Amino acid sequence: MEIGTLREDDVKSGLPATTSTERLELLDDDEHILSVKFIGGDHRLMNYLSTISVHPEVIEGGPGSMVIESFVVDVSQGSSKDETCYFVEALIKCNLASLADVSEGLAVQGETAEPIDWCEKLTWESYIRQGWS
Numbered sequence: 208m209e210i211g212t213l214r215e216d217d218v219k220s221g222l223p224a225t226t227s228t229e230r231l232e233l234l235d236d237d238e239h240i241l242s243v244k245f246i247g248g249d250h251r252l253m254n255y256l257s258t259i260s261v262h263p264e265v266i267e268g269g270p271g272s273m274v275i276e277s278f279v280v281d282v283s284q285g286s287s288k289d290e291t292c293y294f295v296e297a298l299i300k301c302n303l304a305s306l307a308d309v310s311e312g313l314a315v316q317g318e319t320a321e322p323i324d325w326c327e328k329l330t331w332e333s334y335i336r337q338g339w340s
Contacts, residue, residue: 224250
């Protein structure tokens with residue numbers, strides 16, 4: 208997977224959008240950073256850029272990870288700042304749920320029985336490999 212790669216994504220968040228065209232902006236497995244820009248689709252997110260990073264964290268005495276997703280977005284004509292923030296917050300919740308699903312899938316496959324140390328186990332390609340061309 209290379210920087211600039213595009214994917215057409217079906218929005219499954221239940222929000223008022225069905226498609227999104229996204230471009231991979233940054234993919235760093237060593238630093239555990241992923242950045243994606245929305246460049247098209249039937250949503251109202253203008254100039255949306257999302258960056259997700261994963262950081263080692265001790266949770267209840269064991270290895271774990273803290274996931275941070277940050278974003279920048281313009282408020283599009285016909286939308287309010289509150290509407291835009293609501294949409295983005297719902298999108299972030301979906302992204303975090305997807306990461307949780309991937310981690311649970313790793314545990315079910317027997318790759319780990321312990322809490323997942325994402326900084327050790329996760330490669331972004333395992334998370335986003337589907338749908339990128």
